[in-house]
Amino acid sequence: MISQIEDLLRPKVANVAQDENVEVKKPATESEEEVRKRTYHEAGFRDGSRNSGSPLVLSICLNAIYARFQNEEEELVEKQQLAKEPYINEQKTKETEIKTLVISKESKEQQIIKVETDIRAVKDHIEELKFEINDLARNPEKHHISASKGASSKFWIGLIILIPLSLYLFTFYISTSYSAFFKPFDANSTIIMNVLDSKAFEKAWHDGSLEGAFVTFIPFVFLGLGYLIHMFGEVKSVGNYIKIGLLLIITFIFDAILAYQIEEKIYDLTKTLDTPEFNIPIAFGKIQFWGIIFAGFVVYLIWGVVFDFIMKEHREKDKVKHEQLRRKKDIQIHQDRITDIEIQKAKLIEELNEIKKSSLEAQGRVVTLQGIIDAVIIPTKEYVLYASEYMKGWITFVSEKLHISMHEKIVLQTECIACYNENLKSVGASEDSQNSVYVTTL
Template identity: 40%
Template sequence: MSSIKNLFKLKNETVKPVLKEVDTQEAREQIRVTYYQSGYGDSTKALGEPLTLGMSLSDLYNSFEDLCRKQLNEQEILKQPHKQSQEQEKTNLRRSETALSIYEGQLKAKIDDIDRHKFEIMDVKTNPDKYGIDVDKRPKAQFYIGLALLLPITIYLFVFYISASYSSFFKNFEDGSLTAAIFDAEALSKALNDGVLEAVFVGTIPFVFMGLGYLVHMFQKEKGWKSVMKLIVLFLLTFLFDVILAYLIEKKIFDFNALPGESFTAGDAIQSVNFWGIIFAGFVVYIIWGLVFDFVMKEYENVDKIRNFIRNKKEAIRNDVEKKHELIEQIDKLKHDISEIEGKIAELQSKIDGFIFPVKEYLHYHYQYMKGWYQAINSELKFPNKQLDDLREKCEIVASDHLKKLNVSESDHQNVVYS
């Protein structure tokens, strides 16, 4: 056993690598010879008795194990790979915990963003200025009221300008009634009978005025004197067109009622109540339509700004929810990985805290002992061959049972860890 101690001492000495290798080989050869000699001597004394062999092998194992436990430096060398693996796992654990902390922070931020978006969707309807939306704080009902007024006024203007344009350009008057001149229920059908171009001209006249009204709304959005001048020009054009329609209608009525030799002049038109009635029936209603249209469009833009804001917020919520699910999956995976890493660290720690038994080395010495034991039976015992064969067979069973009991027989492991 002193040779085994010398072996471990040789491993701990700081010498040149070549000398250390030579010394270790010499020490191992000395130990091998010592175990062989011990087996030979014990077998000679016990006359190869199998029962004595079992006890001797147990003593051999206990002595070897006790010696290994006392060789702290040797144990430290054997445990070094486990410590390195544990440090690597601890590095992986810190990396995973850092990633987990980052993902959990991102998840909390996403949840806060979702809650904030939901609150803003509800709050923007009452506090649009808070979110940079410049809208009038008026109830939405005014939009629908304005729309309800705009529709019948639009129908009126269509009827008026179709009838008035047909009367002024194409109609042959059969009486001098002003009402019949302005409002002709069959104006469009009569224009169609006169020709396609006449029908197109009469049918599209109202759209010209609608377009002028739309331009008035658009120019009002602009600021400055240029916008004011554009508005003045548009109103003058509309007024002049209505003046022309009124003049032509009033002239046809005058001509229908005129005596031979009478002629219609601009002065007559200005002095005629019917002339101004036609103008105001068209132009004033057109002004009203333009103001109502402008109001409705502004209200719609106010509502549309809020709708766009809400639409964008809902899209942001959908994106955040998708990102939230991705983060939850990543967090769950990281938690699973962390649990596995902690299990590996605990397993490695149990190996570090435990005792590492060098299986291969013990088997080498065990077989040397058994070789000496069998050699003594063959050389020293003068028994009949049959008795020697039976004795060797029983010793082999005892040696095999000993290794099986230790769970080191036919082992492919270099070392075994006992926690």
């Protein structure tokens, strides 16, 4: 019976830890361990005899045994230092980590302050640009813009002159081009009626789509030439001056061709058998020939000069608007920049929060480790070993010295074993833990 009880009490596991796993060094020599085991065994036998093996008293005695074991372990300074060494090393590592996190935290905070300063500077610049946009129209000179006075009135006067001139050129070139290339002249009509036909546009489209398209779009050729002359005149260079001269010559030749065609048709109406064939010298001698050229080319030159003047005045008038538009574009660019900086700031804040979180976790771990270092580490593997010796002494007394029936002994032993198991459970020893420690804070 005693051997069965001893088998039951023999520790199946080394130990359990409520907090951390740490290897516990074995006693220095086997003799010391044997002496200690025998002491606990004798104490169990003695306490069992004094209390007649009572399970209730056993529970109290086991608590006292655990307190005794704890005091003994506390007095083993070198053993405690060895058991706490991993925690001390981890604490030093965490303290170093905290210092690094503090430096990182300060760096992130400085970066956030710099980013906020940049955002404020950009916003202030945007406000300055908005003020300038409103002030440009009132005080252009204040912002170093040389906007001429009265540019707006000159522009509108030139535009009023340009529109009738454009309508005149459209009418003239539609009529003369139709007369020169498509219209059959009538001997009974006057020269003016043959040259300028008020229904030239309608007649051209009535004759065919080709004729209609030709007389409709030919004025744009002359206006396009005038626009090209203006564009080449924007940049002062010898090459551009040559181009302008060629364009003027081309325009003059085109007008001369129209005048020649019309004058030839008029000449053919009055031609007799003795009249010579129409040629350039004859055309140059006709007043109508030069009249058609001047009615077209000279007006075209006037149109070009007015158009160039209007474009220059328009540029002068739009200097303020141009500067306002440029500042509005700058504002948009700065607003986009603020958006990018805000994204950067949000990222820095997120990183700062992560650093703070890691720092708090590390500080919490340091506090926990300090609690472990300040506490007494109880090697529960050894406690189970010595507690089982104490229990075997108690059970030995019940089995050998207590004068009761066998049945009553078995019942009493069972109750004692239940108290023993409850004690192991209360101090943190369980069957699923090996070579660990149980920490009790003093």
